[in-house]
Amino acid sequence: MALDRWIALILAGVCLTYGxxxxxxxxxxxxxxxxxxxxxxxxFPKTLSIIGLAASLVILxxxxxxxxxxGEINYRRLTDYNLGQALLLLGLMVAYALCLRPLGFLFSTAxxxxxxxxxxxxxxxxxMLLVSVLATGIVxxxxxxVLGIYLRPLPDxxxx
Amino acid sequence: MLEGxxxxxxxxxxxxxLLMVIGGCLIGTFIGMLPGLGPMxxxxxxxxxxxxxxxxxxxxxxxxxxxxxxxxxxxTSSILLNAPGVAGTVASSFDGYPMAKQGKAGKALTIAAxxxxxxxxxxxxxxMIFAPALSSxxxxxxxxxxxxxxxxxxxxxxxxAGTGQVAKALMMTTLGLIMATVGEGALFNLPRFTxxxxxxQSGFGFITLAMAMFALPEALFLVLKPKIQVGKGEEIxxxxxxxxxxxxxxxxxxxxxxxxxxxxxxxxxxxxxxSFLGYAVERNIATKxxxxxxxxxxxxxxxxxxxxxxxxxTGSFVPLLTLGIPGSGTTAILLGALIALNVTPGPRLMIxxxxxxxxxxxxxxxxxxxxxxxxLPLIPYIAKVLTIPRNYLIPFIxxxxxxxxxxxxxxxxxxxxxxxxxICATALRFADYPLAPLLIGFILGGMLEDNFxxxxxxxxxxxxxxxxxxxxxxxxxxxxxxxxxxxxNRRARLRMQGIADGD
Numbered sequence: 062m063a064l065d066r067w068i069a070l071i072l073a074g075v076c077l078t079y080g081x082x083x084x085x086x087x088x089x090x091x092x093x094x095x096x097x098x099x100x101x102x103x104x105f106p107k108t109l110s111i112i113g114l115a116a117s118l119v120i121l122x123x124x125x126x127x128x129x130x131x132g133e134i135n136y137r138r139l140t141d142y143n144l145g146q147a148l149l150l151l152g153l154m155v156a157y158a159l160c161l162r163p164l165g166f167l168f169s170t171a172x173x174x175x176x177x178x179x180x181x182x183x184x185x186x187x188x189m190l191l192v193s194v195l196a197t198g199i200v201x202x203x204x205x206x207v208l209g210i211y212l213r214p215l216p217d218x219x220x221x
Numbered sequence: 222m223l224e225g226x227x228x229x230x231x232x233x234x235x236x237x238x239l240l241m242v243i244g245g246c247l248i249g250t251f252i253g254m255l256p257g258l259g260p261m262x263x264x265x266x267x268x269x270x271x272x273x274x275x276x277x278x279x280x281x282x283x284x285x286x287x288x289x290x291x292x293x294x295x296x297t298s299s300i301l302l303n304a305p306g307v308a309g310t311v312a313s314s315f316d317g318y319p320m321a322k323q324g325k326a327g328k329a330l331t332i333a334a335x336x337x338x339x340x341x342x343x344x345x346x347x348x349m350i351f352a353p354a355l356s357s358x359x360x361x362x363x364x365x366x367x368x369x370x371x372x373x374x375x376x377x378x379x380x381x382a383g384t385g386q387v388a389k390a391l392m393m394t395t396l397g398l399i400m401a402t403v404g405e406g407a408l409f410n411l412p413r414f415t416x417x418x419x420x421x422q423s424g425f426g427f428i429t430l431a432m433a434m435f436a437l438p439e440a441l442f443l444v445l446k447p448k449i450q451v452g453k454g455e456e457i458x459x460x461x462x463x464x465x466x467x468x469x470x471x472x473x474x475x476x477x478x479x480x481x482x483x484x485x486x487x488x489x490x491x492x493x494x495x496s497f498l499g500y501a502v503e504r505n506i507a508t509k510x511x512x513x514x515x516x517x518x519x520x521x522x523x524x525x526x527x528x529x530x531x532x533x534x535t536g537s538f539v540p541l542l543t544l545g546i547p548g549s550g551t552t553a554i555l556l557g558a559l560i561a562l563n564v565t566p567g568p569r570l571m572i573x574x575x576x577x578x579x580x581x582x583x584x585x586x587x588x589x590x591x592x593x594x595x596x597l598p599l600i601p602y603i604a605k606v607l608t609i610p611r612n613y614l615i616p617f618i619x620x621x622x623x624x625x626x627x628x629x630x631x632x633x634x635x636x637x638x639x640x641x642x643x644i645c646a647t648a649l650r651f652a653d654y655p656l657a658p659l660l661i662g663f664i665l666g667g668m669l670e671d672n673f674x675x676x677x678x679x680x681x682x683x684x685x686x687x688x689x690x691x692x693x694x695x696x697x698x699x700x701x702x703x704x705x706x707x708x709x710n711r712r713a714r715l716r717m718q719g720i721a722d723g724d
Contacts, residue, residue, distance in 0.1 A: 065389070065652035072392060079399055082414060100677040102411050105670045109399050116392040125388045125707055136651035142445040150444060151640060154619060158636030161627070170620065177616025181444070192613060200624070210273060210628045 064136055069120035076117060080110030149180045166212040170197040222353065225571075229579025232278055233587060241283040242584050246591045249290020250603055254298045255614065260291035260309075261550045261657075262436035266621050268428050268558050269628045277562040278577045282584040284555055289534055289585075292492060293337055293592050296527055297600060300329045309492030309530040312500045316515065316522035323518055331462050332520055333527045334597045336474055340528035341589040343478035344485070344535030348542075349582050351486075352571070356543040359568035365676035365685040369695035371669045374546045376699040377488040378658050380706050387707050390658050393649075397662025398669070400425055420634045427557045429626040429639050430663055434656045435550070436622040437643030442650075444615055462520075470524040473503055481529030485536025488548035492530040492537075499529030535585060542566055542578055546665065550657035553664045 083106035091101060119125055135141075153176055160169045174193035183189055204210050232238060245267075252263045267287050271280035295310035300317035313333065320329040362370070375398075379390040403414045404424025415421040477499045484495040503525035504515045515522045540548045545567030547553035559566055564577060571578050596603070626639045646656055676685045676692075687693055 063652070064648070065654065068649065068652050068654065069392070072396065075396075076399075079414070087413065098678065099681050100674045102413055104677075105673060106399070106402050106413070109395055109402070113392065113395040113399060116388050116395055119388040120386075120392060125386055139445075144445065147441050147444045150615070150619060151441075151644065154623060154640050155637065157623060158633050158640065161633050161636070174616050174620060177619060178612045181612040181615060183610070183612035196617070204624075204628060210631070212628070 066121055066123070069117045073114060073117035073121060076110050076113035079106065080114065083107045083110055146180055146182075150177060153177060153180065162213065163216065165215040166201060167197055167214050168216060170200070222349075225353075225575055225579045226349075226583075228576050229581075229583040232576045232580035233282070233583035237276075238279055238282050238580065238584065239587065241279050242286045242588045243591050243595065245283040245286020246290040246293075246588055246596060247603075249287035249292075250294035250297070250592070250596050251290075253291030253294025254603065259295075259435065259439065260288050261431070261554060262439055262622075263287055263291050264551060264554050264558075265428065265431040265436055266625045268431070268554065268561075269625050271558055272561050273628075275562070277559060277564045277574070278580045280558060280562055281555065281577060281581050284558060285538075285581060285584060286588045286591075288551060288555075289337075289341055289531060289588055290592065290596075292530055292534055293334070293596065294603075296333045296337070296530075297330065297604065300333060300523075301326060301604060309496050309533075310526070311493070312496040312526035313523060313530075315500065315526075316517075316519050319516070319518035320520075320523065325518070328462055328466075328520075329523060330600055331597065332466075332470065332523050334593050335462075335467075336470065336477075336524040336527035337531045338589045338593040339474045340478045340481060340531035341535055341592075342586060343475075344482045344532035345582055345585040345589070347479070347482045347532075348535055348539055348585070352539055352543050352578070352582075355539065356568040356571050359544055362568070363676070363689065363692075364672040364679070365689050365692045366695065368669060368672040368676055369692040369699070370544060371546055371665050371672065373695050373699045373702070374488045374540070374548065375658075375662060375665060375669075376702040378548070378661055380702045381487075381494070386653070387703060389654050391703065393654055393656065394658040394662040397659040397664075398666040400430070400659075401663045401666025402670070420632070420638075425638070425663070426626065426630055426635055427561075427664060429630075429635050430642060431554050431557070431660060432622050432626050433639050433642030434646045434660050436618070436625075437639065438647040438650050438656075440615060440618045440622065441643070441647050443611070443618075466520055470520055473521050473524045474528045477503065477525050477528035478532040481532030482536040484529070485533030486539045486548070488540060488546070491549040491551075492533040495533035495536075496526035496530040499525040531589075538581070542570060542581070543568060545570075545668070547661060550660055553657070553661040557664050 083103045087103040087106070088101060095101065153173060157169055157173045160172075171193045174196060175189050178189050178193075201212060201214060205212055205214070233242075248267070249260070249263060252266075253260065264284055264287055267284060271283050274280050274283070292309055296313045296317065299310045299314035300321050303314050303318040317329045317333065320326070375394050376391075379394045380387055401424070403421055405412045405422055412422055480502065481492075481495040481499055484498060485491060500522060503521055504512060507515065507521060511519065511521060534551075537547075537549050537552050540546050541552040541556060545556070545565060547556045556566060564570070564574060623636055623639065626635050627633070649656060677683065679685065680688065685692060686696065
């Protein structure tokens, strides 16, 4: 089964769960006065679940044929591409999300930019350090001072 | 109208707004040149900046400047490197790149700039004429018609936006609508589908979703598949064009501005379709000798898509400003930004906040002028951005993506959602699912449901569908839009298998 049909299967599952909630469990807590309304909070989701299920089934069963297109990237041969780098970068983004608060903006961002270019194969450490520290400083200044959005600059334990 | 023009001029010519236009155009050109970053990603990244400015006219002016700057920048990289930064400029590389290879890069850039300028300006002129007319019609609309109109918009997007597979586009639209129902709706004051997670109480963040759908997959594609391209270091010189050349492209520009504009107005069709169609039309109506030159560096073949894509960008503002219904991914993002700034685009916009509407139109003229007289001479320097090593570029793109999602909400959970959705979006792109319908569905979802609920309450049931002829007509059009393409595909396939058509 091709990837698009696997995805359709997953989406069909999503629609079923969504539809189950909309049709059977959602209206339980509805206040009596709202039940006299012609439209309930679940009306629209009920319709959507049906349309979604129908569309996913059409894809899943291959009712609509289309010529196979060569995408930008052939997902069957992902390992031919720089998959490792992409996964590492995604991991790095998650790490950044988790560290942003505890370690503070300045440190996390500089580290993120440096590690990012390291993962991509850059080895000029001095340039990397300069670029990332400078960029972090500029962005922090712009966001904090010019736009006035608070970003905790320093780690917790320094009291940032 | 004259009054409106003057209000627009007054607003657009304030120092702040002039700086916004210039800044927006420069930023757009700069980033649009980078292969793999389309106008949607750039605008998504710029939104937090625009929103925190707090002034809706300035924000919209900035974002619109970024939008056509990005298209302009995309054509530069198409011409110089044969690596279009934006889908709407792919057709520009057909003739632009051969010209650059013949050493006429400067001339190609000038033609592109002039064509873009003319396309954009004529488009803005048409917008000025058509938008007020359309919005006075739209004032007659009832919530039932709004509901139907949005259904038409969504089905048109589903029918045209994908790569021919309506079911996939429909699926994505529905998924967007489903995601829009998550969280607390204004209508019922009841959290829905939050699974008890507090962070979902206010629904998914629209900027997060926009970043995850466009910026992140594009960045990941850049990582996965490094396009080999080395700045050739060739000098861009001789920006002039001769009078004869100007004469031969003038009719092309005239035709394509109008054609491009009207294609841009249609929901689902955008700059990309307009540019390809413009190229094809001009090739077909050219003389035999000129047809030979297409694809080998014809100036007409370059002027046509360049004019058309800029005119279409302007055209796509018509449904956004008059009906409040975005027809493309980019205008959907703009709509999201406007709603965040407490402005609801729609027919009332021109009455309630005329300064926004007219200032945006005026800024389009200024923006096009900026692109022509400021960006064109700077192009040789701006093109240096193409030599930034990818090792530095990609971490920065990722960082700005994260920042965009973070500073809107100041919530680190948003970043985890961003990465999660980004991975899903990349998988969807692998499988050839179009992503723009999802975002448009997500943005329209709330409005669609509100209007639906309002008309249900007014008519105490779904009677409004058959009691209001206009609603019924619009819904019939929507159904046709979905059914027709798949029916035609099926017939075409049967015919290919040798089954005779019964008439």
